[in-house]
Amino acid sequence: VVTTLASVTESTKLQNLAATEVDALSEAFANWPKPCSLFERYAAMAAAGERDVVVAWSGERSVGYLTIAWTSPYQPFAVAGIPEVVDFNVAARQRNRGMGHALMDEAERRIRIRAEFAGIGVGLTAGYGAAQRMYVKRGYLPDGRGIVVDGEPVAPGSMIVVDDSPELMFTKRLR
Ligand SMILES: CC(C)(COP(=O)(O)OP(=O)(O)OC[C@H]1O[C@@H](n2cnc3c(N)ncnc32)[C@H](O)[C@@H]1OP(=O)(O)O)[C@@H](O)C(=O)NCCC(=O)NCCS
Numbered sequence: 001v002v003t004t005l006a007s008v009t010e011s012t013k014l015q016n017l018a019a020t021e022v023d024a025l026s027e028a029f030a031n032w033p034k035p036c037s038l039f040e041r042y043a044a045m046a047a048a049g050e051r052d053v054v055v056a057w058s059g060e061r062s063v064g065y066l067t068i069a070w071t072s073p074y075q076p077f078a079v080a081g082i083p084e085v086v087d088f089n090v091a092a093r094q095r096n097r098g099m100g101h102a103l104m105d106e107a108e109r110r111i112r113i114r115a116e117f118a119g120i121g122v123g124l125t126a127g128y129g130a131a132q133r134m135y136v137k138r139g140y141l142p143d144g145r146g147i148v149v150d151g152e153p154v155a156p157g158s159m160i161v162v163d164d165s166p167e168l169m170f171t172k173r174l175r
Contacts, residue, residue, distance in 0.1 A: 012063070012099070014106050017053035019043040021062070025055060028062045028091060042067055054106050056090070056099050064090035064099045068107055070114070074151045074169060076143065077119040082171060083111045084119040088131065100134060112174040121148070121167040140170035 017025070022043055026036040045051040050071070056064040065087075072084035085107050090099045111118045120140060122131050124147070147154040147166050160166055 012056060012058045012102075014054055014056050014102065017043055017046055017055050017065070019047070021055065024060070025062045025065065029065075029089060051086075052107075052110055054103060054110075056103055058094070062091075063094040064103055066103050066107055068110060072119055074119065074121065074148070076145065077169070077171075080117070081115055082117045082119040083115050084121070085111075086121075088120075095130070100130075101138075104134070104138060108172070108174055116175055117171045117173055119143075119169060119171050121169045123164050124162055124166050124168065125164070127164075135170050135172075138172065140172045143169045143171055145169060 017039070019040075022036060022039040025039045026034060042051065042053045045067075046053045050069070052068040052070075054066055054068070055062050066089070067086050069084045069086045072078045072082060073086070074084060077084050085104070088100070088103065090103070108118055118140075120135060122128050122135060145153055146168075147160070148169060149160060149165050149167075154160055154166065
């Protein structure tokens, strides 16, 4: 599926990840600890139909991506048949130009065909601040289960390290 985003630039497109593009993607996102092997795994999961991997391209450069896990790794979503948007990134210099919303529009369009709800998790640190604001603005609500680490609920009174792991999980009704 190729969608041209008139709202960004005429040369910006959303496309499904092709295995041949793994190098370009891992180079573009080398600032994060995102090894090539991660994108190879995504390409394999896409080929197996387990995930959709949607990449935003500006000309030859990949500027953002997200994946849709059709069976969420988070048990409550998996049990409820809620697909989850996992690993959503826009390259730092390309932010605040509508790319993130365009990727989320495309993810929700695909999920709506198969499911009533979309799910997403977001970290608690300021590094995830833009995402936290975006999901609330887009109509996502916390799932009410509180903080989870690696998909498991954190018991009240627990000591945890607030790094990239603790998340709140959100859902949005799509139909
Ligand atoms: C979250 C993230 C993906 C958002 O990507 P993005 O491309 O900056 O998102 P957008 O540009 O669509 O939207 C961001 C803001 O820019 C605004 N915007 C959209 N188009 C714009 C334009 N043409 N000009 C100026 N601003 C614009 C949006 O309205 C939005 O502002 P708002 O929050 O006040 O509504 C990005 O910040 C990111 O990669 N963050 C780090 C990783 C992360 O947190 N990922 C999510 C993990 S759960």
